[in-house]
Amino acid sequence: MSFTHLRVHVHEVAGTVILNRPEQRNALNRQLLRELRQALEDLHLQRSVRAVILTGSGSAFCAGMDLKEMLETAEQEDAQRLWHQDAELYREVLEQMLLFPKPIIAAVNGPAVAGGAGLVLASDVVLAAPEARFGLPEPLRGLVAGMVAPLLAFRIGAGHAARLLLTSEIVPAEEALRIGAFHRVVPEEQLWAAAVEVARQCARGAPEALQLSKRMLNETVGAQLSTLLATGAAISATARTTEAAQEGLRAFQEKRQPQWP
Numbered sequence: 001m002s003f004t005h006l007r008v009h010v011h012e013v014a015g016t017v018i019l020n021r022p023e024q025r026n027a028l029n030r031q032l033l034r035e036l037r038q039a040l041e042d043l044h045l046q047r048s049v050r051a052v053i054l055t056g057s058g059s060a061f062c063a064g065m066d067l068k069e070m071l072e073t074a075e076q077e078d079a080q081r082l083w084h085q086d087a088e089l090y091r092e093v094l095e096q097m098l099l100f101p102k103p104i105i106a107a108v109n110g111p112a113v114a115g116g117a118g119l120v121l122a123s124d125v126v127l128a129a130p131e132a133r134f135g136l137p138e139p140l141r142g143l144v145a146g147m148v149a150p151l152l153a154f155r156i157g158a159g160h161a162a163r164l165l166l167t168s169e170i171v172p173a174e175e176a177l178r179i180g181a182f183h184r185v186v187p188e189e190q191l192w193a194a195a196v197e198v199a200r201q202c203a204r205g206a207p208e209a210l211q212l213s214k215r216m217l218n219e220t221v222g223a224q225l226s227t228l229l230a231t232g233a234a235i236s237a238t239a240r241t242t243e244a245a246q247e248g249l250r251a252f253q254e255k256r257q258p259q260w261p
Contacts, residue, residue: 005032007057008039014105014199015049016192022058028115029066033089040096050207051199052100054123055107055192056116061132064114065090067141070240071249080241087237090115091147091229097122098218098225101211103202107195108132109188113170114145120181121151124214127195128173129188134181135170142248142258144239146232154222156180 007018017039019026026032043049056062065086073082097104097119106112106123111133120126120134128134136145136152145152145165152161160179163169176182186194202210218225239245244260251258 003035003039005029006035006039008042010043010046010049011196012200013048013050013203014053014196015043015046015051016053016055016195017043019054019056019062022056022060024066024068025060025063025111026056026058026116027063027066027068028090029069030086030089033093037089037093037096040093040100044101049102050203051103051105053105053107053192053195053199054119055195056109058110059131060110060116061106061108061112062116062119063111064116064138067249067252071253074240074246074249080237083240084234084237087147087233090118090236091233094118094122094147094151094229095226098222099214101214102207103199103210103214105195105198105202107191108134108173108182109191111170114138115148117181118145118148118151121148121155125198126181126183127191127198128176128182128185129191130173130185131188132173132176132182132185133170134173134176135168136164137168137170139166140168140248140258141252142239142242142244142246142260144235146234146236146239147229148232150225150228150232152181154225 005021007020043052073079104123106120106126108128112120113135138145156179173185248258
């Protein structure tokens, strides 16, 4: 299948999915999310692919949701319905990643923030370049990281999650490594090769054993994740309807600081 906002290729045991909207810092619009869902389905069916590498083109991994598309949606009569659909689409992609039967390796080549941070947290192994950044700046736009929050707490613990969610701080790669959001930092020019090596390591194990291991982690240890993600989707969609979100989005459009009531 050909894609508009993704590039996909297979090398040895690894299928690589590249978010490909570099001019928009790989922001997640509806089309990209639908394509990502399809790419994962396609790679699921390829027996030769034993692990998937997720990375970004250009200088960013993923800047989160496409705020321009969000602003355009706000002007439509059925905005609330569309926002709910958008939140559900993102939730479906995160759940698909968690339930995906093969290891997913995030190769974080640059900033991974907001919804982009969610893609990192839904991955199983995270390698990052020194230039990578990680954070949840949604409150600065009057928004809520409803679906990323439970993943954040699941991966790095409630204490670190509270700090990142409430301060909107975007931390450098070494700090993300220290708190467990990243697992290893490698030079950018070695990032993809290092991810392929992790894919090779995973491929040494039996596919059924890896699938069952992921189920044990994400469906048993993380038994409440599905419920929390559904709740988070509703909260995220609701937050977009608030006056704070409207002010935050306008401020983004006008390139100014928001003025909260």
